[in-house]
Amino acid sequence: MAKPKTDPESSLPLTPAVFHVLLALAGGERHGYAIMREVDASTDGRIKMGPGTLYGTVKRLLEAQLIEESDERPDPHLDDDRRRYYRLTGVGEQVVRAEAQRYAEIVELARGKKLIRKPA
Amino acid sequence: MSNHFNNRTLTVSQKVYDWLLRAYPPTHREEYGPAMAQLFRDHCRDAWGEARGWGVAKLWLRVLPDLVKTSFIERLAALNERKSMTDKMTALMQPRTVFLKVFAVVFLLILCATVAITFIMPESYASTARIKADSDNPSNDPYFLQTTFEIMQSQAVLVSVIDKLHLNTVWGKKYYGGETLETTNTLAMLKSRISLAPIRNTKLINITVYSEDKNEAAQIANAIAKSYQDYRIKVAAALAVVSLNRLQEQWRQNEKQIEQVRAEVSSSGQQLKIGSVISDNPSPQEQAYWDKKQYLDGLLETHKALYAKNEVGKLDVQIPKTVLVTVTDPAVPGHSPVRPNKTLNIVLGVLFGIFLASIAGGISVLIALKFRKRIDKSAITN
Numbered sequence: 001m002a003k004p005k006t007d008p009e010s011s012l013p014l015t016p017a018v019f020h021v022l023l024a025l026a027g028g029e030r031h032g033y034a035i036m037r038e039v040d041a042s043t044d045g046r047i048k049m050g051p052g053t054l055y056g057t058v059k060r061l062l063e064a065q066l067i068e069e070s071d072e073r074p075d076p077h078l079d080d081d082r083r084r085y086y087r088l089t090g091v092g093e094q095v096v097r098a099e100a101q102r103y104a105e106i107v108e109l110a111r112g113k114k115l116i117r118k119p120a
Numbered sequence: 121m122s123n124h125f126n127n128r129t130l131t132v133s134q135k136v137y138d139w140l141l142r143a144y145p146p147t148h149r150e151e152y153g154p155a156m157a158q159l160f161r162d163h164c165r166d167a168w169g170e171a172r173g174w175g176v177a178k179l180w181l182r183v184l185p186d187l188v189k190t191s192f193i194e195r196l197a198a199l200n201e202r203k204s205m206t207d208k209m210t211a212l213m214q215p216r217t218v219f220l221k222v223f224a225v226v227f228l229l230i231l232c233a234t235v236a237i238t239f240i241m242p243e244s245y246a247s248t249a250r251i252k253a254d255s256d257n258p259s260n261d262p263y264f265l266q267t268t269f270e271i272m273q274s275q276a277v278l279v280s281v282i283d284k285l286h287l288n289t290v291w292g293k294k295y296y297g298g299e300t301l302e303t304t305n306t307l308a309m310l311k312s313r314i315s316l317a318p319i320r321n322t323k324l325i326n327i328t329v330y331s332e333d334k335n336e337a338a339q340i341a342n343a344i345a346k347s348y349q350d351y352r353i354k355v356a357a358a359l360a361v362v363s364l365n366r367l368q369e370q371w372r373q374n375e376k377q378i379e380q381v382r383a384e385v386s387s388s389g390q391q392l393k394i395g396s397v398i399s400d401n402p403s404p405q406e407q408a409y410w411d412k413k414q415y416l417d418g419l420l421e422t423h424k425a426l427y428a429k430n431e432v433g434k435l436d437v438q439i440p441k442t443v444l445v446t447v448t449d450p451a452v453p454g455h456s457p458v459r460p461n462k463t464l465n466i467v468l469g470v471l472f473g474i475f476l477a478s479i480a481g482g483i484s485v486l487i488a489l490k491f492r493k494r495i496d497k498s499a500i501t502n
Binding site: 032033036048049050051052053054055056058059083084 | 183191
C-alpha cells in the first residue's frame with residue numbers, strides 16, 4: 001500500500017474525478033452512491049461518474065490514504081448494512097484544501113487578466 | 121403490469137451488470153464488485169423512477185463506456201502489480217492476441233448492450249386514423265395542408281382530446297405516480313406521440329398515434345380526427361353566421377334604397393303625367409324619369425337575388441357543413457408493436473459492434489506495441 005505523502009502539494013494537481021470525490025467527502029462521510037449524486041449535483045450534471053470510475057478513484061484514494069473506510073453509520077436503522085462509507089483522512093483534507101487553494105489562485109489570476117468577473 | 125415490468129427491467133439490468141463485472145480483474149472484483157453492483161442497483165432504481173425504460177436505457181449508455189474504459193485500466197494496473205510482469209506482459213501483449221481479445225470483449229459488450237436495451241425499451245404500438253379534409257375556400261389554397269397540420273396539433277383541437285379521454289388523470293397515474301398532470305404538460309406529451317402525414321395527390325391525411333397501449337393509441341387517433349372535425353364544423357358555423365349577418369345588412373340597405381327610389385319615381389311620374397310607355401321623343405325630365413325607373417328595376421332584381429342568398433345563408437347556419445372533414449378510416453388497435461424494431465436494432469448493434477470493436481482492437485494493438493517496447497527497453501537496461 002502506498003504511503004501518504006507528507007507534503008500535500010506534491011499530490012497536486014488532482015484529476016477532476018479525484019478532486020470532486022474529495023470535495024464530496026469534505027461535506028462528511030458518504031457511501032458510493034451518495035458521492036456520485038453529490039458530484040452530479042455540485043457540477044450541475046456536467047460530471048457523471050459511472051460505478052467503474054467511482055470505485056477506481058476510491059481504490060486509488062484508499063491506497064494513497066487520502067480517504068478511509070468508516071465503520072460508523074449515520075443512522076443504522078435507515079441504512080443498508082452492505083453499504084460502504086468513506087471519509088477523508090487528515091492528509092486527504094490537507095490535499096483537498098491545497099487543491100481548492102490552487103484553483104482559487106488560478107481564478108484570481110484569471111480575474112486579474114479580466115477573463116472572468118467577480119460574482120455579483 | 122407496471123410493477124411487473126419494473127421488476128423485470130431492473131432484474132435483467134442488474135443481472136447483466138453483475139455478469140459484466142467479470143471484465144474487471146478478480147482482485148478488484150472481489151474488493152469492489154458488490155459495492156459497484158449495489159451502486160448500479162441504486163442508480164438503476166432512480167433512473168427507472170425518473171423516466172422508466174428510457175431512463176434505464178440512458179443509464180446503460182453511460183455505464184457501458186465507463187465499464188469498458190475502467191476495466192481496461194484496472195486490468196493494466198493488475199498486470200503492473202505482478203512480479204513476473206515482463207514475461208507475462210510480453211506474452212499478453214502479442215498484437216494478434218490483444219486485438220482478438222479486445223475485439224471480442226468490445227463486440228460482446230456492445231451486442232449485449234444492444235440486446236438488453238432493445239428488450240428493456242418499452243414496446244410502442246401505432247394506430248392510424250385517416251381523414252379527408254376539404255378547404256373552406258373553393259379556390260386552391262397552397263397553405264391548406266400546413267395550416268391543417270398546425271391546427272390539428274394546436275390547443276384548439278388537442279385540449280378537447282385531453283378532456284375527453286381524461287389524459288391528465290390517466291397519464292398522471294401511469295407515468296407520475298398518480299399525480300394529476302397540468303394540461304400544458306399533457307399537451308406536450310401528446311404532441312410528441314402524434315405523427316401527421318398527407319397522402320400524395322389526395323386530400324387524405326393520416327393521423328398516427330404511438331402509445332405502449334394499443335387501445336389507447338387507437339382511441340387518441342380517433343379522438344383527434346373527431347376533435348378536428350368538430351373544430352371545422354364550429355368554424356364553418358361561425359363563418360356562416362357572420363356571412364348571414366352581412367347579407368341581412370345588405371338586404372336592409374337595399375330595401376331602404378328601393379323605398380326611396382320608388383317614392384321618387386312615383387312623385388316624378390305623377391308630376392310629368394307619364395304613362396307606362398316611353399314616348400318616341402322624351403323631354404329631358406321624362407328621360408330622367410325613365411332612367412330612375414330603370415334603376416329601380418335594377419334594385420328590385422338585386423333585392424330578389426339578396427333574398428335568395430339570405431335563404432341559403434340561413435340554411436348554412438341551421439345545417440353546418442359537416443362534409444368539410446370526413447373520417448374515411450377510423451383507427452383500430454395495432455396487432456404488434458412498431459417500436460422497438462428488434463431485428464433492425466440487433467443488426468445495427470452487430471454492425472456498430474464490429475466497427476467499434478475494430479477501432480478498440482486497433483488502439484489496443486498500438487498500446488500493446490508501446491508497452492512491449494518499454495518492456496524490451498527495461499529488460500536491456502536492467
